[in-house]
Amino acid sequence: MTHTDALAGAIATPLIDHHCHGVSPADLDFKRFQALFSESYRPPAPGTTEFQKPLGLAIRRFCAPVLDLEPSCPAEAYVERRLALGAAEVNRRFLRGSGLDSLLVDTGLRSSEILDVPGMAESAGRPAREVVRIEAVAEEVAQSCGSGAAFPRAFADRLAERAQGAVGLKTIVAYRCTFKIDQTAPSEAEVVEAADRWFAAASFAGKWRLEDPTIVRHGLWLGGELCRQRKFPMQVHVGFGDPDVYMHACDPTHFTDFIAAMEKWEVAITLLHNYPFQREAAWLSEVFQNVYYDVGVILNYAAPMSRDILGEALEMGKFSKFLYSSDAFGLSELYYLGALLFRRGLQQVLDRWLEEDFCSLKDAEELIRLVAYENARRIYPLNT
Ligand SMILES: [Zn+2]
Secondary structure, eight states, rough: OHHHHHHHHOOOSSSEEEEEOOBOOSSSHHHHHHOOOOOSSSOOTTTTTTTTTTTHHHHHIIGGGGGTEEEEEHHHHHHHHHHHOHHHHHHHHHHTTOOEEEEEEEESGGGGSSSSSHHHHHTTSSSSEEEEEEHHHHHHHHHOOOOOGHHHHHHHHHHHHHHHHEEEEEHEEEEHSOSSSSSSSHHHHHHHOOOHHHHHHHHTTTTOOOOOHHHHEEEEEEHHHHHHHTOOOEEEEESSSOSOOOOGOOOGGGGHHHHHHHHHHOOOOOEEEEEHHHHHHHHHHHTTTEEEEETTTHHHHGGGGHHHHHHHOOOOOOOBBOOOOOOOOOHHHHHHHHHHHHHHHHHHHHHHHTTTTTTTTHHHHHHHIIIIIIIHHHHOTTTT
C-alpha cells in the first residue's frame, strides 16, 4: 500500500470552511460566469477569456464531471450545461459535493447578489454561521446616523447587535488603508471629526465606501473589544483576494503592533488568504500565541501549482494554527475546487513527509484532523 492510499480515508474527513461567502442564485451567462472567477474589476483583455488560466483549467477538468460533462470539455459547453441545469441544482451539487462539516460565512460583500446564511445552509445541507464584517457595519450605520457626534454610539450598538448570533468579526483594513498605518486607537473626538468629514464627502459623492484610516482604526479597536468579550476571533484579510490593494503594504508583518495588542486581550487573529505572504503568516503564527492563518482562494487560482503554495505555508507553520478556507464567492464551483485542491495538496505534501520518514501515519492523520476541523472548533464558538 502506498502512503497516498493510507491517507485517503483521513483526507476525506469533513472540512470546516472558516472563511467563505454566499453563492449567486442567478443563472449566469458566459460573461457573468467568467466575471465571478476573476479577481479584477476589469473584463479580460480583448480576444482572451478567464478560462485561459489555471483556475479555468481546473473548472473544466474537475467541475465538468459534476455537471455530467466530459472532463476538460469546452468552456462554452460548460456554461451552457450550467444554464440548462439551473443555478439551484448546480449550487446544490457543488456545495454538497465539497465534503464540508460547516461554513463560516462572511456576509459583508455584495450581500444583495448572493445567497444569505440560511440560504447557504440549505443549499449545502450543512450548518452555516455568520462572520460580521466590521467596515460593512460602519458603512451601514453611517448612512442613517446623521451626525459625526452620533456615530461612535450608533456604530458600537449596531456592531454588538450584529455580533449576537455571529461566530467572529472580520476586518478589511488591508485593502482600505493597508497595514502600514498608525495602529493605536483614535480618541472619540478624532472619530467624531473624521465621521463628519466622511459623511459630508459621502453625501456629496453618493458613495459610502469607508476609507478613512481614523474610522477604520476605531472599528478595529471596537471590534477587538467585542471579540474579547465574546471570546471569538477577528479575521483579518491579508494580500491576494481583492483588486483594490497596494499589495506591498499588505504584508501582515506590518500589522504586528495590533496583533500584539490583541494577544494581550487573548483575541485570536485569523489571517485570511495571505498569498503571497504565506511564509510571513506562518512566521507570525509561530511567534504570536493568538495568530492563525490559511491559504484560502489562492489554491483555486494556482490549481496545479497549489500544492507548492500549501507546502510553503506548512514549511515552518504550526499545524495547530493552520485552517482551511475556500474564500469562495459567487460560484459554488469555488467551494468544490477549494476543498478538492486542499485535500489533494495536503495529501501530496504529507505523502512526501511520510516517504522521507519525517512522520508516522498517525502523525499525518492528526495533522489532517487539526487543519480540517479541530483548530477551527478550538477558536470559534461553533456550539453556541
Ligand atoms: Zn473573502
